[in-house]
Amino acid sequence: MSIITQNTHHRQRMINYFKSHGATKTAIRYRVSRKTVYKWVNRFDGSIGSLKDRSRRPHSGPKSHTAEEIKAVKRALKKVKWQDLILAFQRLQARGYMRSYGGFRKTPLHVQWQQTPNSKHLTTIISLGESVTYV
Numbered sequence: 001m002s003i004i005t006q007n008t009h010h011r012q013r014m015i016n017y018f019k020s021h022g023a024t025k026t027a028i029r030y031r032v033s034r035k036t037v038y039k040w041v042n043r044f045d046g047s048i049g050s051l052k053d054r055s056r057r058p059h060s061g062p063k064s065h066t067a068e069e070i071k072a073v074k075r076a077l078k079k080v081k082w083q084d085l086i087l088a089f090q091r092l093q094a095r096g097y098m099r100s101y102g103g104f105r106k107t108p109l110h111v112q113w114q115q116t117p118n119s120k121h122l123t124t125i126i127s128l129g130e131s132v133t134y135v
């Protein structure tokens with residue numbers, strides 16, 4: 001049984017105990033707060049799926065790079081052959097790129113992993129500047 005299934009069954013047992021004993025006794029027995037007991041009772045709709053943990057991933061990234069910025073980053077990195085991140089960053093700043101170097105440094109890794117390899121060997125650049133070839 002996976003940990004997700006164990007958690008959902010534990011929560012279901014907690015809800016069944018709550019129906020006959022109340023929130024305080026349930027919280028004491030299952031070592032959670034009363035607020036947590038009420039949260040799971042309100043979330044429970046009769047199906048075990050409603051007791052699973054929800055994703056914590058944000059629905060949108062308001063500070064994420066725009067499509068134009070990603071295109072400019074790709075262009076700048078292509079000119080330096082994906083090797084010199086600092087030089088590409090400086091060239092972008094000269095053209096009006098307003099993001100920090102930390103945000104810029106993460107972008108090439110995301111962009112490069114999204115590209116499909118054209119050959120049998122895919123060379124990726126790690127943020128430390130080391131080159132690793134995957135066969």
